Amino acid sequence: MSEKQETETIPPKDPSKLTFESAFTRRRILASYWLVILLAVPLWWSYTSISRLSLPESRIQALAGKQWHSDIRVHVKSNVKAHPVDAVVSDVARLLKEDLKESEGVSIQFVTDSKSSADTYEVTLNTNVERASLRGRKLTIGMLPDDDAESIESSRLRLASVLRHLLVPPPPAERSNSPQRVVKYSPRYRVSFTLLNEDSASGKAAYTWDMQQAFGAHLGPTIDRLSPLHNFTVESQVQFHAPLAFSPKAVEHEGKIVHGLTHEDLTVFVNSAEWTLSSAVSNDPVLHFVAFIPSKEHDPLYILDDEGHPTTSNAFILPQWGGIIILNQHQPHLNMFALRPIFQTFKTQLLTLLGVADLPPAGIQLDNNEPFSQWQFDALMRRRTMENVEESRDTLLSIVKLVNQIQNMPVGKDVKGDVLGALNALEHAFEVGSSSPMKAFKYSAKAFILSSKAFFNPGNLGMLYFPAEHKYAVYTPLFASIAAPLVAAVVREFLAWKKARREGLAERPKTD
């Protein structure tokens, strides 16, 4: 009874009069909640976003339009009256200009001073038509001494053609209709020599070979000569059982049964499942050179022409893979003498695979015993430089395109570093391009290595496994349940504020 009286006497406190119950405090609390959320958003963003460093796109795009070209300086000296230097130069320059395409990236300049730089080519014209010779960067070529228009024309045409073949050999793909035989550039190749017995237990086999000596005698100088362009790791092995995956066709030749390989057989000749030729320890491309000894059952083995007749050639090149030579006559031990023709063939195959162009067909001789001439080496280096420049530029452009296309693709520090390194090297290559071919080559090789390293960086695949859907699936249980009261409170406060304002407006005229 007394309690009831007390409650009646003391009126209950109006909660709206409490300090923390004022609309202002409540709105401040609400605002601080939202403030925390807004401040947390950048933090959340930085923790969940994929690191995508910016790439120097504009610099890469600027390179895209640039045409690579290198300058070749040629100095002509003439000992033939019918061919004064000026006339020859203007004629040959015109002929070369007609023949050379812009895409070959070479411009040939004829200079009058031979001492301008070390890599100026010197052409001496003399009357010895029979023989043209190369020594270093010097070419001595014979011109017809007659001064009738026809022989002058033919001599100069010949000179122009020889110069074109020596300075800018047409890419091998144009010369034969085979696919691209030359291997892609790599700073290091493994050169692997294999003496492959199809079946040594059948009694017809070579068990040992003087490979190291033969290599040193026949291929060593070539490898040394190419060392500014590539490094080589040389290895050799002998296999005693290397069955073919198919059975060679038996054909009759000169009254005897022989076995033959058709062109289709040559493409599937390498039985990679049974022959252990591949290397396990490095990713360097391997050039295989195989001396294949057919078993007693398949002996002798010849390569067949299109009509099915055995040809005299016993060697063939598998594009970008290596060379194979078939040995029908041999002893159990292949000595230096027996290996001579084999390694001569391997040498030709190696040069073809590495892209050393042949000498022009005009009967040119090398003066000293070099494996190939300085002119060929320079032409190869120019071609490799251009290929590397184009390849690395394309790779850089692809990286940029890919990064723009795939929004989830991370771009890490190492990728950016490699791209920048490649780009710098590429720009340097363009700078020194015409003045120093060797430097340009070194830069282009560096750009090529770095750009492929950036392109194949495993970090590029990093976060692709966390698609946006997964993130939302993880976030919604928390975010939805928290966002609901927050949004509801804002709406409620907004409505309350509007109501209070309307009431305030309605009350005001009354008081007036």
Added chain:
Amino acid sequence: MRWRLAIITYIALWLTSALAAYEEFHELLTFRPLSDGKLAARFTFTTSLNGTHPRDPSNLADEDQSQHYTVFPLALGQVLREYAVTELHLNLNAGKWDYDHWGYPDEPGVGTGAELWAWMGESATRSVDERWKGLRNALSGQFCASLGSLDDQRTTSPELTFRPEGSLPSSGGAHRLRHGTLPSEHVCTENLTPFLKLLPCKSLSGIASLLNPHRLFDTDWHGLSVHVRYLENEGIEVRLSFQSVFDPVRYTGGRRAWSLQSVFDRVIDRSCPVARSSEIRVAIPKEENNAQITPDFHNSDGEHAIFDVLNASKPLDVAMNWVNESAFDYNTVLSGVPLTHISVRRTLKGSSQSRGRLAVSITNNMPITIQTSYLESMPWLLQFYLHTLQVHSNGVSRDDLVSIVSCIPSVPHARPTLFQAILTLPPKSTLDISMDVIKPFLRYTEHPPDAQRGWDLPPAVLVPLLPANATVLTDHPELSLSEHKMDGFGYPIRSPRRMYTPVLLVDLATPDFSMPYNVIIMSCTLIALIFGMVFNLLTRKFTLVRVSSEP
């Protein structure tokens, strides 16, 4: 004068080339009838590269010399030189070697699963661990085995048990051992194919032509191994070996008789042309004199009948028959005494997923005291409580019989335990060792795809050492513990008699793998509840509602 000089130069050249590239290949197949009617066969293919040294690890930064081989496998040579490995042993086995009935194996590495150990010289340019990692991955690719997972969590350096079997070059830095086991790795045809490719005659001629995968993997025990060692003054030797235990009683329906045809389903049609020697040796049973070996063997060393495959008439089908035996009597097996000096059993007790007890019981079968080294190289999946170690000999507590040599405790998620001890075994008695172990919790991502199966634990390795009182040996030469055996080519096999216990399977606490999502939902709900309550309290508007009081 000139031609004389030319001849001398020529001879000198010929001599140097002959000395420099002196490679040899030997093949050997050994058969040993076992006491329980089974037949142990071991193929050994030895290639020696004479006059060479392993790559000096201190020149790893420089360009390596070119590799030119004739019968030596190039694929293996590349790996060895790339990582400058001095000694390498790889074993891939399946099955449990029954020491009691089969005796000591011809190749000591018979632990179930994969085992890889290598001795490598230290180098300033590339550390041993870096090269060990590269070696693992290279061999993993070479032999199609998951050796890449022999990572730091399974790598130890138990130098007491795994001594070098060859010699270590004195030049260069100190040599380090790396050892790892992967008991869950299973050997199968995909490992045999690359193994055969390392042989000069593949499986097409010679003794290797008997390696028929259909039969080799249909045996009670089989394993392949690769051993590379360096022998001072000789060169590098690669020994490829395949060992298996056939059951001829099963093939023939009750009899022990066997032949190459019945065991391998193949005979030797032609010999390998590059093999310097090619032999089949059949152990002649000592106590039974009714065993008959056909065809007539070429040679005998008293214990073995030796067939020279190179000169034998082909096809060669070696056969062994027990005259007057119509069915093999298994009763003799049951009553037989163990063939090894000691017998080991190792078990993991306790049913809980958090703790257990590791018990090892070692029986000395000899009438003399034997010492043995004991190695546990345990992944951190099982952690030892070393203070609970109890030692009983025939039921009596004897802590003095165990002396701990080294114990490197495990680090969860990083490093295995290495426990090495020397045990003293009293004559004709059993030593029981036991200690408490705990089973840790694994991270969610550390569980294998078949998590409920449990984890295979590597075998413990015991090496019986010379008895404490060596004078006993003079009276009992058959008790000799260290083998001084020649492998047929005059090379001593310095392999100690390692004994591997069977592997254990441990059951670790396995989560429900939908757990992470449940945890996310659960914690989100809790956070939302707490947040909602606090938020509501803070922003709720309390108003006074006047209720008109009825009289």
